[in-house]
């Protein structure tokens with residue numbers, strides 16, 4: 001088992017070393033499309049709608065980058081990836097960017113050689129059980145069967161949590177969230193564990209969400225964010241500052257509704273001007289034009305707009321901002337300055 005894990009890591013690292021470093025921006029421009037790795041389907045984060053059009057909070061990151069780089073938020077080829085396939089897809093160059101509720105960890109950065117460009121959702125791992133199981137704490141799960149997605153941090157945290165608490169469990173390994181949902185509803189496992197946001201998103205699609213409870217324990221830190229390959233820092237900068245532009249836009253009150261007006265002429269706020277290109281040369285420093293951030297914000301709105309539309313309290317997923325509030329509101333969202 002251990003051997004497979006080590007070999008897997010080496011294989012991915014090997015491909016990373018072989019993939020073109022540098023010039024991702026040129027490749028994307030020449031192609032006229034951003035290849036963006038997303039999940040196979042997690043409503044609210046990334047899933048095709050009834051018309052086959054990808055929607056969601058992670059999809060919003062892909063569209064913002066495409067808008068900044070290519071001038072068109074629709075110029076994205078979405079590549080569905082599983083917990084297992086996502087890293088090979090990025091390392092091999094099949095995708096330019098991975099925006100797939102992926103946790104920033106030491107080994108994914110240092111060993112797999114990826115660069116997380118920021119965090120778009122601060123999460124943690126939780127547990128969901130059928131109400132009829134009568135369980136109110138994860139510590140009561142001794143001997144439970146647990147549906148768990150392979151190739152995830154979830155798998156590792158679960159083992160740690162049960163070991164620390166001297167509990168036993170039987171894993172039911174699954175590949176995708178759709179499969180987890182199916183198995184869990186069919187009673188193939190007592191418990192489904194994943195990122196708490198994923199539990200909320202999954203439960204929202206159940207016919208009777210009220211028949212299931214999410215237990216109070218959050219057993220890990222899961223900072224989820226977009227990532228690129230090591231070795232092309234210029235491309236990493238574009239992804240990082242596009243995400244930061246969405247976060248700063250919310251902090252500064254730039255929205256999809258007012259961005260065109262704010263970008264038409266310099267305002268009395270110099271940072272707004274620098275972001276929107278009416279002052280300074282930030283776009284040029286990224287190898288883009290002056291309107292890059294304006295287009296990114298127009299694509300789906302600022303961070304808060306993306307959150308509210310896709311996963312917020314007025315959606316079936318119903319997530320509150322919590323840790324994902326701006327630092328000015330007691331949360332962890334804090335973009336470095338645009339200067």
Ligand SMILES: N[C@@H](CCC(=O)N[C@@H](CS)C(=O)NCC(=O)O)C(=O)O
Pocket residue numbers: 038039040041042081082083100101102103149151152153154175176177178194195197198199222224
């Ligand atoms: N954040 C964890 C877990 C990510 C993960 O794969 N979560 C599942 C459950 S929420 C998922 O996104 N599934 C979507 C899919 O199967 O395509 C990680 O990076 O390993």
